Amino acid sequence: MPPLVKELLFAACTPGLEPFVLGELETLGLIRLIEPESLETPTSEQSDLEESGGIPFSGTLEDIYRANLALRCASRILVRMPSFRAAAFPELRRKAAQLPWEGYFSRGHSAAFRVTCHKSRLYHGEAVAEHVAAAIQDRLGFPIPRTKWNEGATKDGLQLILIRLVHDTCTISVDASGPLLHRRGYRLATAKAPLRETLACGMLFASRWDKTAPLMDPFCGSGTLPIEAALWSRGIAPGHFRRFSFMNWPGFDPQKIQFLLKSLEKHPIGPPPMILASDRDKGAVRVARENAERCGMLDFIRFSERPISAIEAPKDPGWVVSNPPFGIRIGQRNDLRNLYAQLGKTLRAKCPGWKVTLLCLNQEWIRYAGLIFDSGIPVLHGGRRVRIFGTRV
Structure with missing residues (x-):
């Protein structure tokens, strides 16, 4: 995505934590948006329960970096691509191919899909994923292999795509985080029933x-x-110790992360x-x-x-x-x-x-x-x- 263009973003979180995520976004100077009904948070029947809350907001590419690095209560950051109507598979493939996939994939990358369908003529999730994968290849001109998403064992170059069809309206989101954000990178061992x-x-x-x-x-x-x-x-940023999906996107600048960490991490004076x-x-x-x-x-x-x-x-x-x-x-x-x-x-x-x-x-x-x-x-x-x-x- 262009670095200075503001996109519709979504900070997914465990239901109940929205007020705290909102407060964190406001501290970062990011503005909450009111989403249309077709883009509202999925119900618990349609998504991972512990990702089914959240706050929509707008931001630039740098804001995506900052949100991932700084938000302590969010589960993942999503980029919402423009929604479109799709009542048949050819229409889905044609319209999905018009989306700017070049901002998120390079040669050698792979994709995993998570699909939910609700009251739509296209209701078979696997077929929906197959046609969107083909649309990405149509747009880029090279294949993007499909693979399964394993939350605990993701790899560089693997991009999670979330697709939601509600009343024949398709909303596609690109995951900017990778593994859920509670995976800070320091907790390699756990006791029983660990707290996220x-x-x-x-x-x-x-x-x-x-x-x-x-x-x-x-x-x-x-x-x-x-x-x-x-x-x-x-004053240590929660994302200090880990990698993110956006680090695989074309044009990613590693020096920008170091600059943002320095600006975010204000170490307190005193004991x-x-x-x-x-x-x-x-x-x-x-x-x-x-x-x-x-x-x-x-x-x-x-x-x-x-x-x-x-x-x-x-x-x-x-x-x-x-x-x-x-x-x-x-x-x-x-x-x-x-x-x-x-x-x-x-x-x-x-x-x-x-x-x-x-x-x-x-x-x-x-x-x-x-x-x-x-x-x-x-x-x-x-x-x-x-x-x-x-x-x-």
Whole structure:
């Protein structure tokens, strides 16, 4: 795409995180757009549940770079190509061939397609992908091999194309991110039921942590929450450690990325906040340390192996932000009830005046802590509907 031309873009995210993505876009100076009905976010039946929310906005090629590098809560950045009506396959191929594919493919590249069809005469997703692939070849004059999209094992030169047909209107989007943006590049090992980095940042934003007061996670698992807190507090861009699909586009300028990282990463002056991370699982703490070391944050986080009853809070009030185990992971309702009761008892005894943000399955479980929480922000975690609850001890 031409570097100075503004395109319709879309920051996909987990439903519930849209307010935080919008705030991040506004901080970057990017303008939200109101999409026509035919371009509205797909329903959960039509897409990956954890990518089915999002915010449309406009931006240039540089804005695509910045959004991928800087957004902490978005799942991927899409370029929306102009929509068109297509009620037959020849029409689909002819009109898709008029799109500017030369901005996204070079010889040797391959393509993966994700297709959804809803109330359209063209309803066979594989056939739709086949005709759009042929249209790309018609436009470019050389073949673009098709392959399957594997979220965890993408390769350079592989471009994901998303196609949506609704009431015979076709909307094609080019993925600018590659692997989902929660894959920061530092977490090579995980504990059980890992928390996505994007949701961890949503919890931090929801908590209104000021990035200077102490922050504690007594159920740190593989360290996602404390690591994301450390990166945020030190001004490190979430995309600092990874590659993106746009890096394969013709005309990509690597020096532009280094320039943007320097402008985005404003390292704060003054002492870093105290970040405490603990877990009773020795293996989880080991993994968390390794992940923190991989992104240079080990010196900014105090890890320890201990149960919730043994946490040690600093004198100055701060924030507890954590993802306690769910009942589905523990397996026993009594175990979960006792865990939340112990958590509440410990917080009242050791953290008076602290603010608390927890990710929990529902209000039934959170009430066992014996604290008065708000109604919570509904989000998705691992395909389950959960809530981000907040309170003050």
